[in-house]
Amino acid sequence: MEKLKTALLIGLVILSLVQSYLLVYSFPEIGATVRTEQEYISPEQMGDPLRIDEVLYPEDMVLHMGGDRHAVLYPETSYYIRIYDQITAGEYRNFQRIPYAMRDWDELRRNTQGVELRYGGAMPVALLQKTMQIDGDILFLNDAIDRIWLIRRNFPGRSAAEIYFFSADGETVYMAARSPLTADEISDLAGLGGYMPAYTHWRGDIYLPEEPIETVAYTFGYTTFSPQQMQRSLFFDPNKTRYIEDRSGQVIYTDGKRGLQLESGDTWMVFTDPVPMQDGADNLADNVLAAVQFVNQHGGWDSRYRFVPGAVSSDGRNIVFQQYYERYPLISGGVRYGQIRLLMQQGTAVVYERSLLNLGERQKDIAVRWLPGGERLRATLETFSRLREISAVFPAQYVTLTEDRRLVMEPVWAVRYTDGTVQSVAKAVMDAAAAASADGGAETAGQPSGEHRAEDGANAENASEGEAADSVAVMRQADSADEAGEAEGAEAGAAEPAAGEEGAADDAAGATGEAEREGGTAEEEGEPSEPDVPQADAPLEAAG
Template sequence: MERVKSWLLAFLVALSLVQSFLLAYSIPGISTTVRTEQDYVNTEPMGAEQTVEDVIFPEQIVLHFGNGKHTVMNAGDLPYYSSVYDKLKNREFTSFQKMSPYVVDWKEIRSANLGLELSFGSGIPVELLRKVMKLQGNQEFMADSVDRIWIFRSISGSGDEVRTFFFSSGGQAVYESKRADLSVQDVEDDVGLGAYLTPYAVTEDGLYVPQEPVEAAEAIVGYDAYPPDLMQRNLFFDPGTTRTLKDRSGSQVYTDGKHALQVEQDGEWIRYTDPAAPQNNEQSGSAGSNVSSGVVAAVVFINQHGGWDGRHQLQSTADASTGIGKSLLFGQYFRLDANRSFPILPGGGFRFGYMKLTAQQSVVTGYERSLITLSETPEAKVVRWLPGGTELQKALGGFSRRAEVQALFPAVKAEPLEHGKLRFDPVWVVRLSDGTRQTLTGALPAGFDGSAYKKKLSGRGLLEGTGPLSADNGGASGATTQGGSASGGNPAGTQQGSGAGEAPASESGGSPDGAQ
């Protein structure tokens, strides 16, 4: 009997130990969970999410047909633009060799060789571009920034071949990919997509100008706006600790003592600052890797705090005005229909169409954006035509900062109307060497029929006689090739010193990056 009691007691002690183990290690929630500010993500649904790959794409793709003929695909010219760019994103470019930009006669290549150019505006770090394209190169190439990729068919005694060059943003070097996964047939197919697009001529300084009016549209679009208190709950770790103030301008300010959220423009624009964010060492790593980590952090931050209203493009990676970190500008596109969209240029003092963030490597310290969300389809739209040919050339020739113009493209200017509506007016926009964007000229008078005008020309194919323009009809006055040789010329005809500068707003419809 005593032996049975002993065995029973031992069994009960063992069972007690097993239960204690299960209680300590197997029941969820037994440990304490501490929520930190870095882990906090508000779950209230707002805009859609995007990836870094979604916001990096060329400003323009220029197609060269040879015989001095060209056309341009702007980033909103779908689906042809997407067809070309999507193909290139899936090809590999390796074995890069650095060389002087003046060893190739680029003017001759532009005029005579079948090919295409991808323009990335003020430039993009290779470290960031490789997130979109399959690039593999040495450390020097990966640490550089590029503003243009030029692919062309080269004819030699040994047969046709494809050559591919990446242009450094500083204009002092080009990198040739000695192993590019492209065939002559690939280049011919891509260029063939533009056979019936609007013909463009090229100025002496490498600016592409359409030789016919370009079809666009004026549209009226309804919109909603997120309430500011939703952004307050989204951006603050503990919204219950925030208080509301009024600044001298009458703007509403939310603050918890460390962060500040300023609400402006009748509750449709916000400016968020986090001065208490850790000050990362900006000197560590290459400039390209610092920009890359900042852009990745910015995209994630926007995904978590407001999301994206439609398509956006990374347009500037300039140094912040404070001298610490990078100022990142994401420009919005207005979707007119399934096949066309246009970059938005804010009109006058109305802030809309961009998001601006300040990032110190992987930490976002500043955030500005509109709370407006556009309706998916316009309430009304009417075809309008932007001028081309002589009229556009005259507008360029009379532009006060003509020597600084580095790109010309169609856009829309946003103007607020009553009752929750915006009007989008088509305009020609120029990008200047300091990164700013300004309106060059507006649309032709309402009722102008560009299709009838085109019928008077040589069909829908490329026009005859679309060679280089002179200084008198839109070329830069006194433009000379950079770096000496008249036969070599500056790569792609661009001017030196094109930095990714801040883009301050202007009364004439300038870009917004200077809003402080």
């Protein structure tokens, strides 16, 4: 017995030494042993992620050449890219505040050379700093800008460059005392407008082409993302989701908190993730940054988009990104397509809306079209009962969905009213002579009356917090899911004419050594032949 006790004691001592060694020299796993919600995510990407600066760019540029001569440039054209890169490459600082009424802007518009970048709404300076080097006092940095105007001023014996940042309040202008561009450089940039189609100042800040604009109509195939794919992208644990069908037959997928509702024949999704209301105002710049990151993580960007500052609600919560194809925005006709919309609450996405259509291969049956210009376009616009409410006139691609699963893009003139509503007013025609005829009568797009309207993001902003809350409550109840996160479709855009004109512009650009952006889409639609296509642009709609 004594020997047995001794052996047992020795064994225990040895075991104790081994355990002590393991405790001292081993590194046990100290991570969580329970899976977190994030570990369940297996996102279904509809496109690539984008940086914030890739969605912050002007909706158009106006080149003022003096003598009341003007030209308008649109995104993804070669001159637009060249000018934008040069303007954003330098540093702007030492801003001086001046009252808007201190300058005669109409006289400067007519008789000076300059370049005007127009954002189509109030762009926070904090976001502009993501695209260009800007330094100023606290009042300037907390303001919002709707346009930047670079002017060459001529004085006796000298010339000077003046750079103005226009506050969206319409009363204040900031003049940069220090800028990277000289008067001669501004003159050179404005002179590029001589190679472009001529535009005439019409009303307010609207410019109309003097001649018809050559454009192109396209047809695309498409695929759709399934509800299961979107569940994997949006729900932490798709295995715990269930679907509920209400009395109208509408289906909502939910995990008890979040809801995914499919609309428009399962081609449009509304995802709602309710969060408790918090005290404090929303910061627009922070919400836009958070919105871009959210889309990067939940679906990505299937083409080129632009943040639409004019669609932001007064509380800074409704965020809209407009889809472009080549140089023009997409507005929809009978199909919800062309926008990504989010309702943000202090950096958190509460409602997320987008199309489930994935733009496929472009068909070969493209066709040259002519958007009317000159007297014919003016006569068409001046017949509208809401003439005084028109705030912008721009070319767009009107998107329709055919029964044989094709997306058709037809060029149209569109107007944006002061309330944010977008309406197509004149369809492109096949004959340039007909487009120039003042008595030809503009063909309307989509509907015979020409009254098709696409709800701009500015209308979507009217989706109040109360409506969002109602939407969330409905999703939690099985029997009224059809009201959840509903937002009447539509699209808005902001990018204006110029197509065939830029073909000529590029010919001239060759003489001036103009460089095209790598992998870009500086197409000039001026040639009847098929222009080079950038990556396809994706949907955009509003958060209800």
